[in-house]
Amino acid sequence: MADTPYRIGVLVFPGSNCDRDCHHAVTQVMGATAEFIWHKEAALPPLDAVIIPGGFSYGDYLRTGAIARFSPVMAAVTSFAEAGGLVLGICNGFQILLEAGLLPGAMLRNQSLSFICRDIHVRVENTGTLFTGRCKPGQVLTLPIAHGEGNYYTDQSALSKLKAKNQVVFRYCTKEGAVTPEANPNGSLDHIAGITNAAGNVLGLMPHPERSAEALLGHEDGRLILLSLLDSITRGRVSAKPVLAS
């Protein structure tokens, strides 16, 4: 498998609307093969990573991600993640991962009650993850957000665990990298914009790296996240190569 092209699955739910952007980023920025996976699929083909794209799965009915997390494909994604598979959830994808319990916490309405669609800045808090290897410690990334429910919340004990294990990967900040209340667009607890699971193979973030990975789109910082993921896939494949007897 080490020499076959990288294959990344992009989930599609009714109401997903960033699936094609993700497909484009996977093929054009990462140079990998992208495969759409309809939410009714109960099994995944062999994949190097899964992307859960943004959008409004099931119209955000009940709670964001609450219905999508029970789609058949999510049981397969859960098994994939539990086996160490790389999973990237962007915006609604992050919300689905929270509802599915693959990441800790929950999303509340933005404190302003407004849907916010603009560029923001996040500080990279952990460059040791499988998704941030190309970033420098404390690097400030400019990325777009577009959400009405990005106000991350969890209880104090879960927050302590997140911090203790360096699972907070991105925090909203000013252009200069200062984490201030004014730079927090949605009221997120501890300015959290993205977290990983304890094992480190699942990342959820509210900003959209796939919308900011090419100069043509105005920003390229999202590229760092996508290419870091690509590096991790490469490393995983190399280490998985059978050792030949000499």
Next chain:
Amino acid sequence: MKAKVSVTLKRGILDPQGQAVLHALGSLGYRGVKDVRMGKLLELELAANDRAGAEAEVKAMCERLLANTIIEDYRIELVD
């Protein structure tokens, strides 16, 4: 049997919708309102006749889907 399930944000979690309604009521002159919490009401028509069984089942529905217990509380009311 019918089950009425109300889901609200837990105490201590800021409810910006409730706050917006509170301020609107204040601007209408209703100064006596101290707080507003907004939530959801779900009405479930149940086939079951057994009250205890229905309550246990609706509780399981709340835990699994209807409420997110990290941020929300729920209350179940069974109506014959």
